[in-house]
Amino acid sequence: MLRLKQLEKKSNAFWVLIGSVSTLIVGVIDWLTGSEISFSLFYLVPVTVVTWFLGKIPGIVTSVIAAIVWMICDYLSGNSYSYVMIYYWNSFIRFGFFLIVTLLFSSLQEAMENERRLARIDGLTGALNSRSFSELLQTEFDRFKRRGSPFTLAYVDLDNFKMVNDSLGHTAGDHVLNLIVTYAQAQLRKTDYVARLGGDEFALLLTETDQRGAEVAISKIQFGLLEEMKRNHWPITFSIGVLTCVELPDSIDDLIKQADNLMYLVKHSGKNSARYALCCKKVS
Helix, strand or coil, X not given: XXXXXXXXXXXXXXXXXXXXXXXXXXXXXXXXXXXXXXXXXXXXXXXXXXXXXXXHHHHHHHHXXXXXXXHHHHHHXXXXXXXXXXXXXXXXXXXXXXXXXXXXXXXHHHHHHHXXXXXXXXXXXXXXCHHHHHHXXXXXXXXXXXXXXXXXXXXXXXXXXXXXXXXXXXXXXXXHHHHHHHHHHHHCCCCCEEEEEECCEEEEEECCCCXXXXXXXXXHHHHHHHHHHHHCXXXXXXXXXXXXXXXXXXXXXXXXXXXXXXXXXXXXXXXXXEEEEEECCCCC
């Protein structure tokens, strides 16, 4: 799986080159071995490889090239047919065969990509789920070790959310959760992330953000969300714990625990506020 991910990082030009060269190599071998030995299966290799790594359209183009190369090899091998159009007919059939394989592989790849995407997001809100958020947090943790750029983790808990569910129904509660994610994503940068950790708890990851920047961003989001809650007559406020990392704890579990503790301090101190802190414990 790791090897496949490394291959997926290769450039488009790399896979175009691989597909073209491998098609020509198969064609040359096909021509040298003559018409008695069939190489039809091997033409599928560049077709499937290009389709898998570049997608349907490049796969179709490679299918056309493979069919043309096969037709040329068929002609150079000395095969004679009663009508010249048979060359073109056979090439068309071969292209149809390659095209079917291309479409099947493309559909398989799209299905796998969709499953991979669904496994990483919360089905209700479209935010990241806790598993994918932990992976991103670990990535940011590791990046800090290499570059030393600060980042901020915010834990958000909805106050009085149960009251909305009980009095207005779960449909209204779902509307609240979706609105929060949509609003937060609109206010944050593309390099920041919103996750739903479960129930009415959310997390925000602000990459390369110091405490000053975090205060500005979180305050803006909190104020805007409170206005949205008032506009919809929802009695919801927000308890937020905001932890900025200028040095690292021992693990992301410790990092998450500190942010969670900050949020619960707000909860136990009257709710509807944000508490900021620096994580200064070095890696042991």
